[in-house]
Amino acid sequence: MAHYTKTYSSPAQLVTLLQSRGLHIENVARTENYLRHIGYYRFSAYLYPLLTTPKENHIFKPGATFNQALDMYRFDRHLRLLMFNEIEKIEIAVRSAIINITSRETGNPFWMTDPTCFYDTSTFAKTKQLIDVELAKSREDFIEHFHNTYSDPYPPSWMLAEILPLGVLTRIYDNIRSNQIRKKIAQEFSLGVPVFNSWMTIITVARNNCGHHARVWNRTFALRVLTQRRMARPWIAIPVNQKKAYFSLCIIKFFLDIISPNNDMKAKIDALLSSYPSIDINAMGFPRGWEAEPLWNTPIA
16 A cells, blocks of 8 residues: 655645646635635535546546535535534434333333343443443533432433433434334334334434534435335335435435424425525435425425
8 A cells, every 4th residue: 555645735735736627716815715714625525526537637627616616515514504403303302202212111210221221231331331421521510410419320311311422322222122112212203113223323424424514415325224115104205315415304304294393494405405506416316306205295284
């Protein structure tokens, strides 16, 4: 394997490089400022679609401009904000379902740290370590109040759920010993256990991408997604690429229609796409006629 030999280039040097490769730059000083504050490596992902094939030659298509890439960057940012805002509602609802149903069915406020409530001891040990880490660094008033008031080694599960990352909570769900409890939680969202698990993984990955400001709009996700042959609620009928952003948006909308039946997610997507007419929605996995899908035409109560 070769050693990495590239050296640092200043924003001014990068602008010169981009121009030499055929990119039209409308305002040099403005472009340097963007590269200084965004970072070339991050921004290069939005320049990539403007390259000719083969991409390895680093030659831009005729007529390619810096502003076109900037539009893609801005669109992606607004898409992430839209997704993150809707995922927040899903995360809160899923936390509530896991805690309420498991606490009710087990009758044990401390089930989350009770090994008898889980079927795989190794997975339990790992999640318990993660709980310990979050507890140690938490400065939440309710956690400090519990430790100052009670002698129990761990707070009840409904307190722990408030400080755990979504990925840890879904891992805890997957390890619950009682399949009936896992079924009841999944049924809260009109899904079977395997599909609920799979879709929550997609939600978690999308949340993390949005939270870390990673590119979303034309990314191809590596995760394999499970689906149900028969859906209890409106869903999509047109075959789509499940590794693209559109499918993640569909999953988010499915959950939202249960959690918030009067949601305006479709209107938000329409407004975003209208604001950026040059964006290639095919790169996001949107199929032709997506607007007519049952999922996107759920009547608002």
